Amino acid sequence: MTLTTRLLGLAFASADTLVEVAPNGVVAFAIGAGAAAGEDAGATWTGRPLADLLHDGSAILATLQGMKAGVRIAPTCILVSAGPDRVRRATFRAFVLPQMAPAVSCAISYDGPAFAVADLETRPLMDPDAFLADAGRVLEANPDLALSFLDIQGMENVGDDVVDRLNRRIEATLQSAAIQGSGAAQLTAVRFALLRPANDRRDIAAEIVEAGRAEGLSLGAEAFNSPVPPGSDSLCVLRAMRFAIEGCLKGDGLANPQIAFADSLKRTFRDAETFRSVVKSREFQVHYQPIVHLDSRAVHHFEALARFKGNNGPADAIRMAEELDLIESFDLAVAEKVLRRMRQPGAGLLKMAINVSGASLGDDTYVEQLLRMTAGAPEERRRLIVEVTETSAVADIEAADRRLASLREAGIKVCIDDFGAGSAAFDYLRKLSVDAVKIDGAIVRDIETDDRSKAMLHSIVELCRSMKLETIAEMIETDRVANELKTAGVEYGQGWLFGRAEAEPRTQLNTPSMVRRKGAVEAWG
DSSP states (O other): OOOHHHHHHHHTTOOSSSEOOTTTTTTEEEEEEEEEOBHHHHHHHHTSHHHHTTTTOHHHHHHOOOOOOOEEEEEEEEEEEEEETTEEEEEEEEEGGGGGGSEEEEEEEOSSSOEEEOOOOOOOOOOOHHHHHHHHHHHHOOEEEEEEEEEEOTTOOHHHHHHHHHHHHHHHHHHHSSSSTOOOOEOOOSSEEEEETOOOOOOOOHHHHHHHHHHTTTOOOEEEEEEEEOOOHHHHHHHHHHHHHHHHHHTTSSOOHHHHHHHHHHHHHHHHHHHHHHHTOOOOOEEEEEEEEETOEEEEEEEEEEEETBBOOOHHHHHHHHHTOHHHHHHHHHHHHHHHHHHHHTTTTEEEEEEEEEGGSSSHHHHHHHHTTTTTTTHHHHEEEEEEEESOOOOSSHHHHHHHHHHTTTTTTTEEEEOOOOSTTTHHHHHSSSSSEEHHHHHHHTTTOOOOOOOHHHHHHHHHTTOOOOEEEEEOSHHHHHHHHHHTTTTESSSSSTTOSSSSSSOOOOOOOOOTTOOOOOOOO
């Protein structure tokens, strides 16, 4: 066996086709398979310009023309023509042997079958939110993935025309490396992210450096890969990905994004399992904060607020539960505990408000279960109010309105929580049939010092009055604010002035200027 035969054997061990390209860009020698089925590259490629054999091969040709003896270019993703309007993905490597210079030796390894040019994705780079939404879909169908971050330096002070061409090259490289059906995102001016197959060994950083060299630029690029653990819950992965990406945007974890992602993923898995266990075992408490009638300062009803061990408030746990689709079981667990308290001897006619996330209104389960819990007890339903929170937006607001209408028909009141805090609040008011509105505490807190907050408060009250909706204000801490709210026409108030959330509902409050009407039971209105 000759040395040449051995070398060819070694080359073919890692490639499907070997090509020698002359200085003028023409294929001087080819051996192996062409891109089309049954094609012999030696017979059909020899004597043809390499650029004609590739789909948009101008970048590769520009790179080859600048190569010197002893220089090697990193593996690069290309598209090889495979017949009329068809292409095939491939990995391209090139090297200039000193004894063969200036000719360039190339190796091509095909990645998958040929497909129509029309099927090529030309998606632009996404913003972080769009990327995360896309990732949620991709993770469901592709378990073996890695989240890749790519940092690129050296694009500062470059002319606009060069930047535009370079950006197109970067975009094409990242989109080709992303898992099929997905895309890439630009997180910051220098950082990009994409989902790619976990076993992908492409050096996209080296490809970006080569793209810069083709434009006459000396770029620096570094890639960080974080494989998604096998069997991972896609929702947990998505939440961890959100944390990692938000960390990049805020500056946290900028130095080591792959570590930030890995740590976030582990923490998310742990917290999700803990939350599931707590909900299943009901190992959380419900505390009750009084809501008073501002005219009399008598307790009207209580808001039921969940409390977890070692955590004064549930905000972080609630956000996690909404993100991981665990919130519905939690909302029902809270309702169960509240109903049990309402049924205890001596509970009298206690009225309770329970929170429901917008995410829990995504199907019929929550409403059906709540009605089942109160079946045969119409008096309990009349003592309940459901506060719809905006922490997780209602996806189908018309369907949610039909579900809430079932509660109202059964005698359960419905309230929009934190009104004025988010963009969805007025959409809720316009499209959801409700009985009351709870005005966000940020507006209430500032009415003494901020004219705009005061004007907004009066506008909300007037709007609710015209719609015959009751109004509740939260975060009331002083008598002056309480009196201001009463003067504005707000009917009910909640806040530390009247009492904090306690393990047991307390109807007798010790607050200044309290007018007690012992034994009085107020109706909803």
